[in-house]
Amino acid sequence: MNFLSLTGIELQKIRRSKILLILLAPVVIMWLPAIINSEKIQDVQGIPITPEHNFFIQGFMGMVWFMIPATLIICTVLLIQIEQTNHGMKKMLTLPINRRMLCLAKFAVLLLLPAVQMVMSTAAYYGSAFLSSKLQGYDYILPPGYIFPCIGKFYLAALPAAAVFWMIALLIQTPVFAVGTGLALCVPSVLIINTDYWFLHPMSYPFYMLMTEYGKAAKGLYTTDIDWFPWLPVAVMITVVSLAVSCVKMSRYEE
DSSP, rough: OOHHHHHHHHHHHTTSSSSSHHHHHHHHHHHHHHHTTTHTTTOOOSSSOHHHHHHHHHHHIIIIIIIIHHHHHHHHHHHHHHHHHTTTHHHHSSSOOOOOHHHHHHHHHHHHHHHHHHHHHHHHHHHHHHHHHHHHTTTTOOHHHHHHHOOOHHHHHHHHHHHHHHHHHOOSSSSSHHHHHHHHTTOOOOHTSSHHHSGOOGGHHHHHHHHHHHHHHSSTTSSSOOOHHHHHHHHHHHHHHHHHHHHHHHHHHOO
């Protein structure tokens, strides 16, 4: 089987699971309060930021700090559990397939999940911004030319963390420990992005991107510069090493 065939099989497994509901839950949790508390958005407490930018930043802050990484953690563990519950892995390994390619196909499917969640989040943002605008008589809606690139950057910044979580899920077979390890890595992101070595912590990348957008919207409050070096080389290295370890682990599965 080639890579596309393996990816297609993995997508069929996702369709029969409840993972899409798991992707939707954080979106609702984050954006429903934005509508309920929309009258408080205009109180920027002296920060030089417009209410519409404040609405966007505050709405996505919880998503990029915790919800997106947490969803990735749960999805990686569920992808492994689906295989174990239905003996799918044993069935797949009886076929003439390259195990490393199978690992990469599963990871490709994993990358589709946060992309779907980003689409949901974009729709939820515009829906909540529209309703809040009607409730408060103020236009909270920002143009797509601003929103889409921002959300695209949040997604791309989450990819190295996805590779790390996939590696953890394969190395730690006990679901509770795999989830606990992943969540423990997510929590300190708020503190780590304020250090000189934040680029060593891939779970901090989406939050870092959000704070640079915050700095652009609230001029003078935060830095707006993205330190591509050493961030980009380190991010690529973390992703490649994590995937390499994952492929090695998959190649030795049940040997």
